[in-house]
Amino acid sequence: MRSQSSWFFLFLIFPFFINSQSHNHKTRINLTGKTIQDLQKTGLAFDHGTYIPGVSFTGIFSHEELETLSSHGFQTEIILDKILSPRQSPVSCDPKISNTPNYPLPLNYPYGSMGGFPTLQEMNENLDLMHELYPKLISERKPIGNFRTFNNHTIDVIKISDNPNVLEEDEPEILYTGLHHAREPLSMSQLLYFMWYLLENYEYNPEIRTLVDSRALYFVPCINPDGYEYNEQTNPDGEGYWRKNRNPNFDGIGSDLNRNYGYQWGFNNNGSSNNGTSDVFRGESSFSEVETKAIKYLCEQHEFKIALNYHTFGNLLIIPWGYSNVSTQDSSQFNALAQLFTQHNHFTVGTSFNTLNYEVNGVSDDWMYGDTKTKNKIFAFTPEVGPSFWPNRVDILPLNKSTQFMNVMAAWNAGAYADLEDFSPTNLNTDAGTLNLLVKRSGIENANINILCTSNFSGLVFDTNPIDMYVDAGSSKMTDINYHFNSTPNIGDSIELSFKITTGNFIKTLVVKKLYVGKPIWSESCENINQWYAPSNNPFVLSNKNFTSSPSSYTDSPGSNLIPNRKYKLKTVFPIDLTRAKNAYLSFNAAWDLDVEGDFAQIQVSADGDNFDPVCGKFSVAGGAFQDLNNPVYTGLQKQWVSEWINLDKYKGKSIYLQIIMNTNQSEFPHDGFYIDDIKVFSTSLTNTSDLNTEIISLYPQPTRHELTIHTRGSIDCSQLNLETIDGKNVKSSCQGSSNEYRIDVSNLNSGVYLLKYNTKSGHREVHKVIIQ
Structure with a gap:
């Protein structure tokens, strides 16, 4: 856990960029002498924000919620975000930026009328348009079972695949959900973005075509239509703050759908509430709500391998368990998947306690993963996207983009998937050597892994090719690939190596560039x-x-x-x-x-x-x-x-x-x-020099203590090599060698700077500085 001082400084430098409208406020709650349990007694939700035990909780709260906090005796401070200008860095480098995949805005993606987000009707119309334009890739909206919400809405599911209207038992299934909580529209909008991206790029992008052809992707963009529609009614321009569904309970209205799932439901009153007025009211019983019953039914009718249950906010990727601060039996697999998913958006990975400092119970991920009585085990994750519940319209596009790699990787990893990382030096400088590749398997399904190695330089030969191997789920294995040169490249040549990895339907080629640099100077x-x-x-x-x-x-x-x-x-x-x-x-x-x-x-x-x-x-x-x-x-x-x-x-x-x-x-x-x-x-000082008469390519080591090695373009006359002091005194001892490498013994010379002089065959005089230690 961070110290208070380090958290505060980081907070000043890296603030949340929240909506500047005055309805909701970024607020720090003083917790001196108080606990998270004291906060939860207010009935508000505290699963989004920064919690420092005994110090403070910082989150976004409405006027009404601030009044509730005040009535319970909490001191609050509204925070005005300030962006501090850090000291200008003399060095700017991020080697990962250029590798970040791009997911351009789909032509049909809908910016809606509710603060830039689609209303419930606009969302449904957009889903219908998808089927109208791409009937061979996406199914119609279909109600899950016969379930109807309190306001008589259906909970709809949509499938994307090459056979969207039939059950494909041989293809791995993935589930994507949004809007468990009604005030989190980004959880839905980024799914619409992903769906349009798949549909519009299927014909032109071979990777997307293979993905859609080999997977069955199921979407429930809005689990909570009643609550979402209620926010539209109260705040048609956005900023609606209702969280729960609209089903009346014995104390008030609504249950928190993400506290109503059956695994460890009601484990304690810290991770959920038995008070019907609370924002985290868990319902009168597990699966008491139509919305969670529908998701339960859907999961029992399918064999989902992975589920992404989207929420906002915090830029987190939360993994089970939620109900207790313990790891699952599959923690290595969860972490392997999570690290891959967050490779580019850099979301913080961990359990609820790791990321939020407290537990939650009755949540979707715990049930999907933990309950295997009526369904298979599902590797379920909760991405918490973005900096606020209702981000500014201008921020919706980059926030939608921030999850797309995660969505694509979830689909791939529902089947066989493995990745490669090159841990070898960027330089090649010997006649033979070893390349070190880390093979990382995160895919759910078991499959052998094949690696085919090629090079654009014909003189480089791989000793074993291709390579077949098996890696356990959630594990990594370093593989050594030995190579040698049949012919030597020129110093300074760039050599491109390609490593094609195949496992199941997944194929990826890692291309790395190496530089042949000879020996060090x-x-x-x-x-x-x-x-x-x-x-x-x-x-x-x-x-x-x-x-x-x-x-x-x-x-x-x-x-x-x-x-x-x-x-x-x-x-x-x-x-x-x-x-x-x-x-x-x-x-x-x-x-x-x-x-x-x-x-x-x-x-x-x-x-x-x-x-x-x-x-x-x-x-x-x-x-x-x-x-x-x-x-x-x-x-x-x-x-x-x-x-x-x-x-x-x-x-x-x-x-x-x-x-x-x-x-x-x-x-x-x-x-x-x-x-x-x-x-x-x-x-590579002399590789492409305009001085074609230069014959000495490099001297090493520099400084030297015992022996100076001279690397030359070809055979030279040793008698023409002179090692002199700065004042011109010749101190060279014996010179030995042949072909393009010669050695001079300098062990008896004093420390200092010397000059190595050589008269080339063409009459050109070379002078090189030598440092003896």
Whole structure:
């Protein structure tokens, strides 16, 4: 749990962008000396907002609800949102942005007359239009059973598939629902968006066609038509705040449909209420309401594998259990699915207690997953979308888009599904090597996984191809793909690798680009810190317990957990020469276990040794409020070593210094720290140079202590190599080698800067700087 101070600061920087109309207000309720149970006695709903035990609850409340809070003795403060301008970041990088899938606005998507959302009638007319335009892909609206609400509405279900009017027992079934709560229209609108997207793109998008052909997608966009219609009657322009259905009870009107399901119904009075006037009244008995009876009946008539029961708000993805702060037996599968679903919208994942700090009972997800007496087990989720119940019209489009990847992935994962992630270095620099691919299986149905590897460079050969494997549900497996070169590419060549994964009906191709960079111009094996300056008070030190290449790596606190409020630093003593670089790259291996809110590690580069800037990598993220705000950092948990790759083209033509820093903060939980190993700098300096007479391609390592290796374009005359001091004294000892690699022994030379000079066959004179340590 966050401390009060960190929550408040985050709240100021990342406010909810709520509707600015005056009917509803963002409010902080003072909970000093009070509990969430005291709040729940007011009869209001507190399942949307930020709860800090003993401190406050912040949410959106109507005038009437504020009066109720006041009558129960609660002190409240209306909050006016302010957007603070954070310090301008000198570095802007987010490698994930370019990979975010785009779901363009469907031509027929309906902006409605109720604050931008469709009314009940407008929604039904739009569903009817779908069937009119695409009768072969979507069924008519059909009532679920013979159920009728208190106001005589049906609860309608619609199916999208290549055979929408027949039961397809061989296809995985998925259920999408909206409007359990009448004041949450975005839960419905994003489903209409998704349905139109499928229908309008079926003919043109092969992935969508395969998805629709191989799945049966069922939609109940409005579970609570009475409550939704009532909000239209009271607030025709939007902002209606009625939550429950309209069925009278012994104390008042309405039951909370998402407290009326049968699994652990009425488990306690904290997660629901037995007071009929309460917004979270659970009903007089489990499934007492027609609306939940209809959903129960629908689930019993089908074999839904996955259900997304949409709500608003909070940008959360809630998983069972709701009734108690315990995990399910399938928690690994739930989490694998949830992490995939939220890959692009970054919703917070967890149980009700994890995300809201309290339990709820009688909810849809608990029943769908937990009750298997009359139906199969359903992996059910509750996405809480957006920043408010009634967002501004201008925000509806991006909020609708924010759930579409989730909707698509839910459909795929109802059957066989697996994904690939490349954990290999971006560079290829040897004649043979190993690529590391993480295979992640989240799909419900069991199926073998096949991976076919191809390359656009004919000289690269995969030793085993294709690869067949099996991965347990909710699990991941690292697979090593060995390769070798039959012919060597040119330094600087870009090589495209394709990995086609097939499991069941699902096919996906991961395309990665690798750069052939030859051997490094500078390297650090992390066996000692002789190339680095480390402050005596908080130095990085060697770890012989966790490394990628023996015998050690660099770390901050070997053999113990992180010490809070420390700043660790390592800085290269000598510059790394990129003065002749056409392109330059930094690579290293790293693993870390850091507090995601306060701790961070950073790789920095400087052209003068004094002014350092952080650099972006594949695994860096934007720093938070208690880190280097908005700049690239490494934080959170990455136990498995990863190969990082950083472009240094910004520094080509210069000599650079590297710096590794690690800052720790206070944390409630122990963390292991940051590990780094095998640090290398590559340069393609002479690959496409206009100076065709240049024959020396690279010198490494730089700095060197024992031996200098010279990588050349071809065979050279060793006698023409001269190593001199700055004042021109020749100090070269023996030169050995052949073909395109030569070595000079420098173990007897003093530390300092030297010049390597070479007269080419064409008479051109090359001069290269050499640093001896």
